Amino acid sequence: MKGYLWTGGPGSPASEVPAQEGKLAPWEAIAVDAVGNVIEFWGFKRNQGRVWALLYLRGEPLTAGEIERELDLSKGGVSMLLRDLERWGVIQRVRLPQDSAWRYAAETDLVRMVTHVIEEREAGFVARIRADLAEARRLAQSVTGIPGERLARLEKMTTLAEHVERALRLFIKTSRLDVSGVLAVFRDEAGTPRREKR
Amino acid sequence: MKGYLWTGGPGSPASEVPAQEGKLAPWEAIAVDAVGNVIEFWGFKRNQGRVWALLYLRGEPLTAGEIERELDLSKGGVSMLLRDLERWGVIQRVRLPQDSAWRYAAETDLVRMVTHVIEEREAGFVARIRADLAEARRLAQSVTGIPGERLARLEKMTTLAEHVERALRLFIKTSRLDVSGVLAVFRDEAGTPRREKR
DNA sequence: GGTGCAGTTCACGCGGTCTTGAACTATATG
């Protein structure tokens, strides 16, 4: 896709790194970006992942200013990112005794982290979907003349949502994710003639 | 994060549907949109989900033109959406004997569907991340003076990625997702003074 | 009170993605 920074050819990659790299070691940069990519893939902001990764790798709490410099972000941006992360329960704000500025530390218990996030984000969303589907089902049932087969499909979707929601809630409580029952219900389909693949 | 755009609350979802809904029954519209939202949340296009949902609910294969009308999409858009879905193995293109146009049918085996998608999308992505982290680890080890504690954290991240990748691959093979070993490794952390929430 | 630094908020612009619509190709039908 983008590739207009490679005009120099494969010759000398490291020598002409744009400007100041802040202070990030190369290995840190790679790791931080990798996490950023995962997180983005998950539907969060890339930089949220990068900030968390930096804090996690460093181990010790950093100030907003340090993060700003290390990751080359703007002041305002860091502020918002940190606030988001704090709300997710993914970092913690700590005040060192003699220091005048806040510092931020990554939550290191990944299980707790994932639990938290699912609780605040996924669960609510899934519940919402489940409700919508239930509503659709209710409406559909109140109308005559709908082929039972279609209703069945709609019901299948609702129960899928219900199962997922249940599995998530259970995961939040027990930290154990069990999806065995979720998809089992749907192992292929009875009643519809299998189509041949083209 | 994204998600505050969907239709109204459970109160009046169907009442103020924009303009002409084509021919979609209200309950269909709700269900279709619900799926669209899920799919969008998952990182696909909203309309990909809507198209699949429509086909799934209808049961019988539809033509591109019908989809276009039902969901009020453009011709070109439908064409691309269908092609995407077909590549994912999420719908199938069928040619009815006497009909001159292609028709499209939803894959009804949800397990196979999810397997497919994970295979093409997630697995490759996770592998990529794993490789990046491994690279970072390699680089970090070749440099002296890095606190062992930091290396340990980096290693933790890599093994997490490895475990996830393994779990996914296993899921593709067996249709059984087992994450018990994935997060267990990370149950909290020794060495860092945890405590006090803000 | 004044100076300086930490942190927050927000309008704006950039960049990316999705959809459209029109031009084009392919395929059937008389």
Add this chain to the structure above:
DNA sequence: CATATAGTTCAAGACCGCGTGAACTGCACC
């Protein structure tokens, strides 16, 4: 072969989220 209909491709534009940077608040210390 001519015509119509189905399907594809792609450039242009609409749309939307993100990060920036500047203005602002709050706080500490002199």
